[in-house]
Amino acid sequence: MVLPRAARTQRRTRIQEEKEELILEAALDVFATHGFRGSTIDQIADVAGMSKPNLLYYFRTKEAMHRALIDRVLDSWLDPLREFDAEGNPVSEIRSYIRRKLEMARDFPRESRLFANEILQGAPHIEDELKGPLKTLVDEKAEVIRAWAKAGKIAKCDPYHLIFAIWSTTQHYADFDVQVRGVLGEGRSGEGRFEDAARFLEQLFVTGLSADGSAS
Amino acid sequence: MVLPRAARTQRRTRIQEEKEELILEAALDVFATHGFRGSTIDQIADVAGMSKPNLLYYFRTKEAMHRALIDRVLDSWLDPLREFDAEGNPVSEIRSYIRRKLEMARDFPRESRLFANEILQGAPHIEDELKGPLKTLVDEKAEVIRAWAKAGKIAKCDPYHLIFAIWSTTQHYADFDVQVRGVLGEGRSGEGRFEDAARFLEQLFVTGLSADGSAS
DNA sequence: GTAATGTTTTACCAACCGGTCAAATTATCA
DNA sequence: TGATAATTTGACCGGTTGGTAAAACATTAC
Numbered sequence: 001m002v003l004p005r006a007a008r009t010q011r012r013t014r015i016q017e018e019k020e021e022l023i024l025e026a027a028l029d030v031f032a033t034h035g036f037r038g039s040t041i042d043q044i045a046d047v048a049g050m051s052k053p054n055l056l057y058y059f060r061t062k063e064a065m066h067r068a069l070i071d072r073v074l075d076s077w078l079d080p081l082r083e084f085d086a087e088g089n090p091v092s093e094i095r096s097y098i099r100r101k102l103e104m105a106r107d108f109p110r111e112s113r114l115f116a117n118e119i120l121q122g123a124p125h126i127e128d129e130l131k132g133p134l135k136t137l138v139d140e141k142a143e144v145i146r147a148w149a150k151a152g153k154i155a156k157c158d159p160y161h162l163i164f165a166i167w168s169t170t171q172h173y174a175d176f177d178v179q180v181r182g183v184l185g186e187g188r189s190g191e192g193r194f195e196d197a198a199r200f201l202e203q204l205f206v207t208g209l210s211a212d213g214s215a216s
Numbered sequence: 217m218v219l220p221r222a223a224r225t226q227r228r229t230r231i232q233e234e235k236e237e238l239i240l241e242a243a244l245d246v247f248a249t250h251g252f253r254g255s256t257i258d259q260i261a262d263v264a265g266m267s268k269p270n271l272l273y274y275f276r277t278k279e280a281m282h283r284a285l286i287d288r289v290l291d292s293w294l295d296p297l298r299e300f301d302a303e304g305n306p307v308s309e310i311r312s313y314i315r316r317k318l319e320m321a322r323d324f325p326r327e328s329r330l331f332a333n334e335i336l337q338g339a340p341h342i343e344d345e346l347k348g349p350l351k352t353l354v355d356e357k358a359e360v361i362r363a364w365a366k367a368g369k370i371a372k373c374d375p376y377h378l379i380f381a382i383w384s385t386t387q388h389y390a391d392f393d394v395q396v397r398g399v400l401g402e403g404r405s406g407e408g409r410f411e412d413a414a415r416f417l418e419q420l421f422v423t424g425l426s427a428d429g430s431a432s
Numbered sequence: 433g434t435a436a437t438g439t440t441t442t443a444c445c446a447a448c449c450g451g452t453c454a455a456a457t458t459a460t461c462a
Numbered sequence: 463t464g465a466t467a468a469t470t471t472g473a474c475c476g477g478t479t480g481g482t483a484a485a486a487c488a489t490t491a492c
Binding site: 231256257258268269272276277 | 452453
């Protein structure tokens with residue numbers, strides 16, 4: 001019978017696993033560079049090396065592909081923040097959070113751009129996740145930071161804006177890679193660039209948040 | 217005669233001025249939220265309140281509209297960096313650069329998103345500008361910062377990454393506005409949010425770059 | 433082996449897209 | 463006012479887009 005994939009109950013064949021993987025990989029490529037509306041199914045099919053109807057056999061719509069991709073990636077994307085440990089040493093926690101985020105920007109730039117595109121364009125497909133799970137997690141970690149500041153372990157500062165600053169500075173190296181490369185020139189090549197960035201950001205945040213800092 | 221606009225020599229009628237303005241305004245709206253490929257001429261025409269052929273009378277292609285928009289916006293976008301003054305007081309120069317960038321993110325979010333979309337998608341239309349005028353300007357200002365650091369007026373740090381950090385943290389409030397609002401909730405509304413951000417960022421960068429900071 | 437199920441392809445469709453054309457309409461100015 | 467140029471419109475075109483239908487083909491289970 002021709003039971004389009006969406007109607008599957010629980011069992012998935014070997015081919016399904018493989019092909020879905022292949023498709024999502026291709027979709028990540030395409031969505032990350034063109035955004036949802038700018039991407040075409042044909043393009044994705046092409047990258048995946050299969051025909052369009054074949055692709056649509058596994059994901060019935062473009063939206064379904066996008067959604068599957070978001071779902072799969074969002075979770076791992078938030079891992080670094082989850083690891084943020086209330087019991088650890090504040091400075092080294094922040095330092096290693098920065099480093100982990102920077103490593104993700106280096107190793108998973110497509111994932112970063114996927115979200116960047118989505119949010120830039122108004123987050124039409126992930127608004128719920130933003131206001132739900134993401135907000136909850138951030139609220140929780142912000143509370144940890146606030147407690148650290150209150151205890152005088154780091155400078156008093158708005159924890160939310162601290163988190164935004166870490167997000168933006170690190171993801172910048174994935175999302176705006178072309179610009180970074182354009183400005184730096186081809187001199188500072190791949191690996192060195194990330195080391196420079198890491199050194200700078202750690203200095204900025206560690207010094208910037210040293211306990212003697214003032215401001216509300 | 218039917219002289220399509222592109223063939224104009226120098227004189228432009230009042231109507232041309234008005235309509236081109238109207239179109240670019242609409243185009244900014246659309247391009248900023250959907251990126252180049254995700255935007256359609258019909259959409260822009262719709263926002264501008266005119267028919268598609270009429271719109272194409274003023275800009276012969278979608279690319280021409282995009283280009284005109286980029287050209288008009290890029291210059292003013294770099295103004296804050298140009299104002300960066302080598303003779304001024306380092307700390308207050310950096311502080312006011314941050315504030316100006318933040319004001320631009322607040323007052324011209326569409327312009328910010330226009331560039332963000334463009335760069336995120338590989339900067340296919342502005343690569344030359346990145347490697348040309350932008351790089352030149354950044355190189356120049358980086359040299360100023362390097363001199364300040366060498367003179368011990370601010371901490372030693374990589375000036376390029378400092379500039380990237382200021383760009384990313386400030387533009388974040390325009391480009392990722394949905395996320396910021398989603399995470400903060402509707403509590404901290406518009407004006408207050410930017411004040412909080414400004415306070416945090418000034419603290420971060422001023423403290424983070426205080427002359428006693430170490431690291432290469 | 434064969435029947436049932438799972439996968440892939442070919443051909444196709446309606447809507448949309450960027451863009452053209454010629455005719456109709458409106459503004460300008462002598 | 464009328465001629466001339468500038469602007470706007472509706473009808474249209476070929477290519478692309480997201481998606482479908484049905485049949486051909488492959489795989490698995492018995």
